[in-house]
Amino acid sequence: MAETFPINIWINEERFNALKNAGLAELLKEELAGMKVLIVPCTASQRDKVLELYPMAKFDAATTKSIELLPKAVKDKIYDMVVAKKSLEVMDDFIKSV
Amino acid sequence: MEMIGHGGKPLVEQVITDKDEARKMIKDLKTMPVSRQMATEAIGIAYGFFSPIEGFMKKADVEATCKKMELADGTVWSIPIVYDISDQEIADYKIQQGDKVLLTYDGNPLAIFDIEEIYTYDKESIAQDVYGTKEDKHPGVKRTYAYKDKFLGGKITLVNEPKIREPYTSYFLTPRQHRELFGKKGWQRIVAHQTRNVPHSGHEWLMKHAYIAAHGDLPVEQQETLEGRAISGVLVNCIVGEKRTGDYIDEAIVLCQDELRKSGYFRNDIHMVTMTFWDMRYAGPREAVHHAIIRTNLGLTHHMFGRDHAGVGTYYHSYQAHHLLMSIPKEKLNITPIYVLEWAYCPHCGEVTCVGLCGHHKELQKFSGTKIRSIIMDEVKPTRLIFRPEVFDVVMECSKKYGYGSPFVTTQYLEQAKPAFSIEPL
Numbered sequence: 292m293a294e295t296f297p298i299n300i301w302i303n304e305e306r307f308n309a310l311k312n313a314g315l316a317e318l319l320k321e322e323l324a325g326m327k328v329l330i331v332p333c334t335a336s337q338r339d340k341v342l343e344l345y346p347m348a349k350f351d352a353a354t355t356k357s358i359e360l361l362p363k364a365v366k367d368k369i370y371d372m373v374v375a376k377k378s379l380e381v382m383d384d385f386i387k388s389v
Numbered sequence: 390m391e392m393i394g395h396g397g398k399p400l401v402e403q404v405i406t407d408k409d410e411a412r413k414m415i416k417d418l419k420t421m422p423v424s425r426q427m428a429t430e431a432i433g434i435a436y437g438f439f440s441p442i443e444g445f446m447k448k449a450d451v452e453a454t455c456k457k458m459e460l461a462d463g464t465v466w467s468i469p470i471v472y473d474i475s476d477q478e479i480a481d482y483k484i485q486q487g488d489k490v491l492l493t494y495d496g497n498p499l500a501i502f503d504i505e506e507i508y509t510y511d512k513e514s515i516a517q518d519v520y521g522t523k524e525d526k527h528p529g530v531k532r533t534y535a536y537k538d539k540f541l542g543g544k545i546t547l548v549n550e551p552k553i554r555e556p557y558t559s560y561f562l563t564p565r566q567h568r569e570l571f572g573k574k575g576w577q578r579i580v581a582h583q584t585r586n587v588p589h590s591g592h593e594w595l596m597k598h599a600y601i602a603a604h605g606d607l608p609v610e611q612q613e614t615l616e617g618r619a620i621s622g623v624l625v626n627c628i629v630g631e632k633r634t635g636d637y638i639d640e641a642i643v644l645c646q647d648e649l650r651k652s653g654y655f656r657n658d659i660h661m662v663t664m665t666f667w668d669m670r671y672a673g674p675r676e677a678v679h680h681a682i683i684r685t686n687l688g689l690t691h692h693m694f695g696r697d698h699a700g701v702g703t704y705y706h707s708y709q710a711h712h713l714l715m716s717i718p719k720e721k722l723n724i725t726p727i728y729v730l731e732w733a734y735c736p737h738c739g740e741v742t743c744v745g746l747c748g749h750h751k752e753l754q755k756f757s758g759t760k761i762r763s764i765i766m767d768e769v770k771p772t773r774l775i776f777r778p779e780v781f782d783v784v785m786e787c788s789k790k791y792g793y794g795s796p797f798v799t800t801q802y803l804e805q806a807k808p809a810f811s812i813e814p815l
């Protein structure tokens with residue numbers, strides 16, 4: 292599998308229930324004593340585009356190997372797209388929509 | 390009673406508390422405005438946070454600090470505390486060796502500076518000796534290269550004490566006040582937790598680990614019931630000073646650390662939060678030594694050091710600070726280091742555990758600062774094993790109240806947040 296540069300979207304209980312009801316709970320991973328996280332993969336070029344669009348964000352190459360510090364509103368939008376599409380492959384659509 | 394500070398020397402206290410006397414002392418002095426950075430350090434010097442130094446360092450002390458990690462008199466010292474000035478300013482303010490100058494901050498009198506020496510020092514050699522690198526990507530090196538043409542050395546006397554703004558007011562104690570309070574509490578051993586973080590439970594366990602280690606062979610039965618009284622304690626000493634974007638805001642650091650006590654994760658009689666004004670230099674091992682010196686002056690007996698203490702990027706090894714501290718002869722540093730390993734969540738153990746104790750290394754989920762920040766930014770309440778819900782509520786509150794909607798430093802915070810102290814008219 293090609294290397295991905297994911298965006299981690301942490302999921303609260305309300306969203307967890309919504310995802311479960313939509314049959315999407317299997318998209319989630321568990322971390323840190325049961326916290327749920329939606330890991331949305333990006334390719335290298337999607338990553339670069341995201342970092343260009345949101346200069347406050349950073350790719351954390353050292354520890355998490357993910358795109359971090361994206362504003363909540365941005366992640367909310369990505370989350371909504373995942374739910375609507377019932378798939379994690381949303382980054383192209385997302386970038387086009389910005 | 391005389392208080393003894395770092396190096397076995399009397400605690401420095403150069404503060405004029407009598408306002409009439411202060412006004413008399415500054416009459417007719419020429420004045421020179423100082424930046425927040427210099428004001429912070431003048432205040433630190435005068436209260437004795439940096440005992441035994443009595444002023445901004447002279448060349449011989451800077452030289453010894455850089456080359457031997459000592460002051461000129463042989464006392465262990467790791468970071469130069471210097472006052473930089475441009476040639477233009479020296480001309481504008483007509484500064485000469487032997488002058489007594491009144492430093493002002495925000496237009497008000499702050500401190501008398503006895504200018505005993507005007508000198509130059511090679512900045513690259515400071516960078517190499519103190520930070521181990523000449524790369525200006527290193528924030529401490531960058532700060533060093535930004536020093537102006539010359540340095541002024543000499544004694545500092547505070548003539549006007551700072552006013553500490555809310556929410557910091559009750560958290561700022563001078564070294565003397567720290568010691569008086571420890572005396573009242575009856576703490577015989579006190580371990581420092583150096584922080585510029587909002588605590589997750591990994592930090593909480595580091596403190597518990599250090600507390601238990603420091604308490605060591607002291608009796609325990611006084612603490613068996615809540616009515617008892619602890620004879621040792623944890624002092625969380627938050628570093629408040631220059632910020633970088635993405636850091637936690639200082640208000641959140643101080644208030645969240647204190648929330649651990651308020652919500653009972655630590656007993657009232659065991660845990661205390663205060664702050665020290667200091668601009669982080671990110672000097673890793675040398676900064677660890679500096680932190681040990683400050684906490685010795687606060688009257689602490691022990692100091693916790695974890696991995697990557699005060700480091701930045703990949704300039705230092707995870708335990709390089711431990712190695713440097715171990716190399717200092719015991720009689721030269723009057724505080725006992727407590728070295729701690731990381732704590733992490735182990736799903737197998739079902740708890741937060743020390744990575745040096747748990748045998749399920751493949752399953753361990755480490756606390757990454759970035760990950761925790763990402764969770765907080767998403768405004769998702771973490772599980773209580775990882776991050777205390779009360780602390781989370783305080784972070785969110787601070788974000789609204791002090792952080793312009795973010796618990797992390799933003800450009801807006803850098804531009805608009807007021808410094809933690811002000812200097813009022815005398």
Ligand SMILES: [Zn+2]
Pocket residue numbers: 735736737738739742747748749
């Ligand atoms: Zn385990």
